[in-house]
Amino acid sequence: MAEKSKLWYLENFNLFENLGKSELEHLSKITLMQEISKNQPIYFAHEPSTSIFLLKKGRVKLTRTSSDGKEMIIALVNPGEIFGEMAVIGEEERVDYAIAIDNALICAIGKNDFAKFVERNSELNLKITKLIGFKLKKYTERIEGLVFKDASQRVITFILNFARENGKRIGEEIFVKPFLTHQDIAELTACSRQTVNSILTDLREQELINFDRKKLIITAENELQKKLN
Numbered sequence: 001m002a003e004k005s006k007l008w009y010l011e012n013f014n015l016f017e018n019l020g021k022s023e024l025e026h027l028s029k030i031t032l033m034q035e036i037s038k039n040q041p042i043y044f045a046h047e048p049s050t051s052i053f054l055l056k057k058g059r060v061k062l063t064r065t066s067s068d069g070k071e072m073i074i075a076l077v078n079p080g081e082i083f084g085e086m087a088v089i090g091e092e093e094r095v096d097y098a099i100a101i102d103n104a105l106i107c108a109i110g111k112n113d114f115a116k117f118v119e120r121n122s123e124l125n126l127k128i129t130k131l132i133g134f135k136l137k138k139y140t141e142r143i144e145g146l147v148f149k150d151a152s153q154r155v156i157t158f159i160l161n162f163a164r165e166n167g168k169r170i171g172e173e174i175f176v177k178p179f180l181t182h183q184d185i186a187e188l189t190a191c192s193r194q195t196v197n198s199i200l201t202d203l204r205e206q207e208l209i210n211f212d213r214k215k216l217i218i219t220a221e222n223e224l225q226k227k228l229n
Contacts, residue, residue: 009105010027015054015127023121030114031107033106033107033108036105038101041097041098041099042106043098044094045065045094045095045097047093048093050087051087051109051110051111052084052085053084054082054107055080058101059077059078060076061075061099061184062075062077064095074139074142076180077098088128088132101184146189153227153228154191155189156199156203158185159218160218160221163221167216172221177214177215179213179216181213182200207219
């Protein structure tokens with residue numbers, strides 16, 4: 001990847017939007033751009049936490065595996081987001097797996113280099129602190145949802161949040177492209193794939209959503225929300 005291309009990506013990364021040219025050039029020197037093929041791992045659980053990652057293209061899922069081998073997705077990472085950032089606050093060993101859902105372009109920064117860079121910029125330091133707090137809050141909300149909601153509510157909550165965070169509003173509808181596989185949704189909501197398929201099909205028959213392998217359309221957001229009240 002050409003140095004110019006790397007700098008362009010960093011300039012257009014939300015986290016660094018207020019950095020000056022010299023700071024961006026320094027950041028470019030301590031980063032490594034990597035292309036990751038679809039379904040390929042970026043890091044494994046129990047590996048040393050040595051790097052921070054910025055996602056520029058594609059999507060990444062962070063997963064954990066139970067003692068009986070069951071996999072659960074704990075988070076989805078979209079372009080413009082950071083992952084592996086717990087290394088900055090003292091994580092010595094990865095607790096999850098990071099796997100590319102699509103062909104992805106990532107930027108890797110050594111955690112020590114990143115920590116020194118952040119120390120030089122108080123605004124960026126604050127952004128990172130807020131980001132970590134926000135992610136921990138989202139994880140807590142997810143755990144509460146898994147404990148207190150039934151399967152249908154978990155799936156509806158997920159598709160509403162997914163659409164609101166990643167979709168485009170056109171009139172009264174929300175379009176999301178690309179969508180996820182039913183297996184991915186199952187791992188995100190602690191359901192079986194068959195249960196997810198049944199719930200989504202039922203919602204489509206009620207004309208609340210529409211979907212195929214490539215897209216999701218929320219056609220009646222308010223009615224869908226009422227199912228959670």
